Amino acid sequence: MPRLLRTTTFRVALLYLCLFLGSVGVVLGVVYRSTAGFVERELNDAIAEDVGALRDRFERYGLSGLVDEVRHRSADPHTNSFYLVATPAGVLLAGNLSGWPSATPDDQGWLHFKVSETGGPAGNPATAQAVVFALPGNLRLLVGRDMTELDLVAKQIIGSLGWIAAVVAALGVSGGVLLSRSVLTRIEGINRTTRRIMDGDLSERVARSCNGDEIDRLAGNLNAMLDRIEALMAGMRQVTENIAHDLRTPLSRLRSRIELVLLHPEEDAEAYRAALQDALVEADRLLATFKALLSIAQVEAHAQRDDFRPVDLAAMAESAAELYEPLAEEKGLAFAVEIRARPSVAGNAQLLAQAVANLLDNAVKYTPEGGRVVLSVEAEGPEARVTIADSGPGIPADMREAVRQRFVRLDAARATPGNGLGLSLVEAVARLHRAQLRLEDNAPGLRASLVLPTGA
Amino acid sequence: MTPMKVLVIEDDRTAAAYLAKGLKEAGHVVDVANDGREGLFLAGSEHYDVMVVDRMLPGRDGLSLVEVLRAAGNDTPVLFLSALGSVEDRVKGLRSGGDDYLTKPFAFSELLARIEVLARRRSAAQPQTKLAVGDLEMDLLTRTVTRAGREIDLLPREFTLLEYLMRNAGSVVTRTMMLENVWDYHFDPQTNVIDVHIARLRQKIDRDFPTPLIHTVRGAGYSLRAAG
Numbered sequence: 185m186p187r188l189l190r191t192t193t194f195r196v197a198l199l200y201l202c203l204f205l206g207s208v209g210v211v212l213g214v215v216y217r218s219t220a221g222f223v224e225r226e227l228n229d230a231i232a233e234d235v236g237a238l239r240d241r242f243e244r245y246g247l248s249g250l251v252d253e254v255r256h257r258s259a260d261p262h263t264n265s266f267y268l269v270a271t272p273a274g275v276l277l278a279g280n281l282s283g284w285p286s287a288t289p290d291d292q293g294w295l296h297f298k299v300s301e302t303g304g305p306a307g308n309p310a311t312a313q314a315v316v317f318a319l320p321g322n323l324r325l326l327v328g329r330d331m332t333e334l335d336l337v338a339k340q341i342i343g344s345l346g347w348i349a350a351v352v353a354a355l356g357v358s359g360g361v362l363l364s365r366s367v368l369t370r371i372e373g374i375n376r377t378t379r380r381i382m383d384g385d386l387s388e389r390v391a392r393s394c395n396g397d398e399i400d401r402l403a404g405n406l407n408a409m410l411d412r413i414e415a416l417m418a419g420m421r422q423v424t425e426n427i428a429h430d431l432r433t434p435l436s437r438l439r440s441r442i443e444l445v446l447l448h449p450e451e452d453a454e455a456y457r458a459a460l461q462d463a464l465v466e467a468d469r470l471l472a473t474f475k476a477l478l479s480i481a482q483v484e485a486h487a488q489r490d491d492f493r494p495v496d497l498a499a500m501a502e503s504a505a506e507l508y509e510p511l512a513e514e515k516g517l518a519f520a521v522e523i524r525a526r527p528s529v530a531g532n533a534q535l536l537a538q539a540v541a542n543l544l545d546n547a548v549k550y551t552p553e554g555g556r557v558v559l560s561v562e563a564e565g566p567e568a569r570v571t572i573a574d575s576g577p578g579i580p581a582d583m584r585e586a587v588r589q590r591f592v593r594l595d596a597a598r599a600t601p602g603n604g605l606g607l608s609l610v611e612a613v614a615r616l617h618r619a620q621l622r623l624e625d626n627a628p629g630l631r632a633s634l635v636l637p638t639g640a
Numbered sequence: 641m642t643p644m645k646v647l648v649i650e651d652d653r654t655a656a657a658y659l660a661k662g663l664k665e666a667g668h669v670v671d672v673a674n675d676g677r678e679g680l681f682l683a684g685s686e687h688y689d690v691m692v693v694d695r696m697l698p699g700r701d702g703l704s705l706v707e708v709l710r711a712a713g714n715d716t717p718v719l720f721l722s723a724l725g726s727v728e729d730r731v732k733g734l735r736s737g738g739d740d741y742l743t744k745p746f747a748f749s750e751l752l753a754r755i756e757v758l759a760r761r762r763s764a765a766q767p768q769t770k771l772a773v774g775d776l777e778m779d780l781l782t783r784t785v786t787r788a789g790r791e792i793d794l795l796p797r798e799f800t801l802l803e804y805l806m807r808n809a810g811s812v813v814t815r816t817m818m819l820e821n822v823w824d825y826h827f828d829p830q831t832n833v834i835d836v837h838i839a840r841l842r843q844k845i846d847r848d849f850p851t852p853l854i855h856t857v858r859g860a861g862y863s864l865r866a867a868g
Binding site: 468479510535538541603 | 725726727728745747795797823825826827828829830831833836837839840
C-alpha cells in the first residue's frame with residue numbers, strides 16, 4: 185500500500201477526488217438551502233400571518249375577542265400551531281400550551297423550545313418555534329408552530345446528503361485505487377519482464393493489452409527493441425561460434441601438420457622444408473580469413489558516412505570487369521559488360537569496388553565452363569543498380585538470407601576455395617551505403633544486384 | 641640490386657630484429673631504432689635510401705616523426721607499417737608524407753619488394769617519355785609498345801600494367817603492389833586474378849621471342865628484367 189501512495193496515478197486520483205468532493209459539497213449545500221430553508225421561510229410567513237390576524241382581532245373586538253379566537257383555534261386537535269395569551273402578571277388567559285416557555289428569544293426574536301416542557305396539544309415531545317408579541321395593556325401573545333416535521337425533513341435531507349457524500353467519497357477512493365492499481369499492475373508487469381530479461385532470458389516479451397494506449401505503445405516499443413537486440417545477439421553468437429569453428433579447423437590442421445613432421449626426426453631437410461611451406465600456406469589462409477573478418481567488422485563499425493564521395497558506378501564496374509575478364513576467359517566463360525547508364529552515387533569507392541569484385545569473384549568461381557557472366561549497370565528513378573548475373577548453380581531460395589552471414593557456405597560450394605566471408609562483406613558494404621544486396625534466381629544461375637540510392 | 645641502407649624504426653624488438661635479419665640477408669645495410677626519438681636522431685644524422693616506420697611508436701608516433709622529417713627537407717622514401725588497415729588510416733599515412741603503407745601482418749617478401757621499389761623510385765625521378773627494358777620499348781606519348789621493332793597490341797589496362805613493370809624493371813613487384821598501382825585497389829580479391837593478367841601479358845610480349853622478360857619470383861611476385 186505505501187507504494188500505491190507513492191504512485192503518480194494515485195496522487196492524481198486523490199487530487200481529483202478532493203476537487204470532486206469539494207464541488208459535490210457546494211452542490212449539496214445549495215440543495216439544502218433551497219429545500220429546508222424554503223420550508224422554514226414558509227413557516228415564518230405563516231406565523232407572521234397568524235400574528236397579523238390575531239392582532240387584528242384584538243384591535244377590533246378587544247381582549248375577549250382575542251381570547252375567544254385563541255381558544256377556538258386551540259380547540260382544533262389537529263392543529264400544528266401554538267397560541268398563548270398571558271396577562272402582565274403571567275396569568276394564562278387562553279392557549280394550547282400549559283405554561284409560558286422558559287426559553288429566551290434569539291437575536292431575531294424567535295423562541296425555540298420543547299413542547300413537552302410546556303405541554304402541547306397532542307402532548308407530543310415536539311420542538312416548536314414561536315414569536316412573542318406584546319399587545320396594548322402589557323398583554324403578551326405567543327404564536328408558534330410545531331417544528332417536528334421541519335426538523336424531520338431537515339434531518340432527512342442532512343442524512344441523505346451525508347450518505348451521498350459518503351458514497352461519492354468511497355467511489356472516488358476505490359476508483360482511484362483501482363485505476364492506479366491497474367496502471368501500476370501493468371507497469372509492474374513491464375518491470376518484472378525487464379528484470380527477467382536482465383537475468384538473461386532475452387526471449388521474454390512484455391505482455392500487451394489490446395486497447396492500444398500509451399502503455400501498450402511503450403510495451404510495443406520495448407518489444408521491438410528487444411527483437412532487435414535479440415537478433416543482434418543471435419547474430420553475434422552465431423558469428424562467434426562460426427569464427428571458433430572456422431578458425432579452429434585450419435589451426436588444428438596446421439598444428440597436426442607441424443606435429444607430424446616433428447614426430448619423425450629422421451626426416452630429411454627437404455621434407456621439413458615442404459612441411460614449413462605447407463604451414464606457411466595455411467597461416468596465410470588464416471591471416472586472409474582474419475583480414476576479411478576485420479574488414480567486415482570495420483565496415484560495420486564505420487557508421488559515419490562523412491568520407492563518402494561521388495562514385496562513377498559505370499567506371500568502377502568497368503575497372504572491376506577488366507580485372508576479372510581474363511580469369512573468366514581462362515575458365516571458358518562468356519563474359520559481357522553492359523553499361524546502360526552512368527549513374528553517380530555517394531559512397532566509398534574502395535568498398536564499392538571490393539563488393540563488386542567479390543560478386544564477380546563468386547560468379548566466375550561458381551559458374552562451370554561454357555557458362556556466362558554478365559555485369560551490368562543501370563539507373564532507374566532514384567536507384568542505381570550493379571548486377572552480376574551468372575549461369576552457375578545459383579543459390580536455393582531458402583538459403584538466400586543465410587549466405588549473407590559470416591562463414592555460411594552452401595554445401596555444394598565447400599569443395600571450392602573460399603572462406604564464406606565474401607557475401608558478408610558485400611552485405612556490410614551495402615548496408616553502409618543504405619543499399620540493398622538482392623540475390624535472385626537468374627534461371628539458371630544467380631543474379632546478384634547492388635541497388636544503391638542515387639539521391640536523385 | 642645494389643645494396644641499400646635502410647633505417648627500421650619499430651618498437652617491437654622481435655619484429656625489428658626479424659626485419660633487420662631479413663634485410664641483411666637480402667644484402668642490405670640496416671640500422672634499427674626502437675623509439676621515435678632515436679629514430680628521428682638517426683634519420684637526421686645519417687643518409688638512408690629508405691626508412692621503414694611503424695605508425696605507433698612510444699615517444700613520438702610514426703606519423704608526426706615523418707611530418708617533422710619532411711618539414712626539415714628530408715625526402716628519404718618512407719614505408720609505414722601499421723596494424724591499422726582501413727582506407728582512412730592509409731590515406732592519413734600517405735598524407736603525412738609516407739610513400740607507401742603496409743598493414744601488419746605482412747609477408748617479408750612483400751616488404752622487401754616495396755622498399756626496393758621505393759629506393760629506386762627516387763633515383764629515377766625525372767619525367768620520362770620512353771621506357772626501355774632490353775629490346776622492349778614503350779613510348780608513353782604515342783602509347784605504343786614494340787619488342788625488337790615489332791609492334792605489340794595491348795589493351796589499355798595491359799599497357800598500364802606493363803608500364804608499371806617497366807618503371808620498376810629489375811625489382812620484384814608483388815601482386816598486391818600491382819593491384820594498388822594499376823587498379824588502385826587496396827584490398828585483396830579472393831581469387832588470385834593478377835596471375836592471369838601476367839599470363840596474358842606474357843603471351844603478348846614473351847611468347848614469340850627467345851628470351852623471356854617477365855620472370856616469376858617464387859613466393860613474392862614478378863620481375864621484369866632483360867637477360868643478363
